[in-house]
Structure formats: C-alpha cells, structure tokens
Amino acid sequence: MISKLNVTSILVLNKEEALDFYVNKLGLEKGQDVKQGSYRWLTVRVPGDPGTEIQLEEPGPPVQDEATAAQLRELITKGAMGGLVFESDDVHGLYETLKARGVTDFTQEPTERFYGTDMGIRDPFGNAIRILQRKKVAHKARA
Numbered sequence: 001m002i003s004k005l006n007v008t009s010i011l012v013l014n015k016e017e018a019l020d021f022y023v024n025k026l027g028l029e030k031g032q033d034v035k036q037g038s039y040r041w042l043t044v045r046v047p048g049d050p051g052t053e054i055q056l057e058e059p060g061p062p063v064q065d066e067a068t069a070a071q072l073r074e075l076i077t078k079g080a081m082g083g084l085v086f087e088s089d090d091v092h093g094l095y096e097t098l099k100a101r102g103v104t105d106f107t108q109e110p111t112e113r114f115y116g117t118d119m120g121i122r123d124p125f126g127n128a129i130r131i132l133q134r135k136k137v138a139h140k141a142r143a
Contacts, residue, residue: 007043009055010084011076013125015042018056021124025101054084076125083128091117091133
C-alpha cells in the first residue's frame with residue numbers, strides 16, 4: 001500500500017537558475033544536492049516540510065536521448081509540461097512578497113473563488129505554478 005508521496009519532478013532548462021528561482025524568489029528551501037558522476041540530483045521543498053521534495057530535472061542524458069530532450073525543452077518553454085500547486089496561509093501577502101522579490105510572470109493575480117483564493121505564476125522556463133489559500137469552512141456542530 002502506498003503511504004505518501006516522497007519526490008515529484010519538474011523539468012527545467014537550467015538547474016542553477018531553477019534553484020535560484022525556487023529558493024530565492026518563491027521561498028522554498030534547498031533539499032538534496034548530490035552528484036552521481038555527471039548527474040546531479042537536486043531537490044527543493046517547502047520550508048519545514050522535509051516529507052515531500054521537488055526534483056529539479058533537466059532534460060537529457062542519462063534519462064533521455066538528445067532528440068527527446070530537445071522535444072522536451074520545446075514543450076517546457078510552451079508551458080505544456082504540467083506544473084505545481086502550493087498552499088499558502090496568505091495569498092495576497094505572498095503576492096506582494098513575490099513582486100518585491102522580482103517575480104514578474106504572473107498568470108493570474110490573487111482571485112477569490114468558491115474554494116478560496118488562488119494565483120498563478122510561471123517559473124523562468126514556462127512551468128505553471130498555482131498557489132492556493134483554502135477558504136475556511138465552518139463545520140456543523142455534532143452532538
């Protein structure tokens with residue numbers, strides 16, 4: 001039986017630039033950084049939550065051949081490779097913090113929805129990121 005998610009991956013075009021964005025702009029923390037020959041295993045995670053990490057993965061050997069890597073790089077820049085969804089306790093405050101840190105590629109400013117408030121940004125490569133603040137729901141009293 002599966003009990004939890006340990007690592008998920010996002011494809012980026014440059015690991016150093018991705019690390020800078022995800023740590024210094026978005027506010028995540030660096031996780032693992034391990035060299036295995038020419039391969040670099042690099043992760044980031046939500047601060048204080050070592051349970052789930054995001055691997056910053058560049059297309060190319062040893063995982064893909066060069067033809068496949070070229071196709072993936074094109075798809076990444078088009079924003080076609082999926083993305084990430086984070087939660088925040090204060091989306092409006094985070095929006096202002098991200099602007100102050102130089103984030104400019106907002107796809108949606110904080111917007112109120114039936115489920116809460118969310119906003120959208122893109123990382124420097126085109127990957128979509130959503131940040132959600134869940135609406136607090138009153139629970140019925142039970143006897």
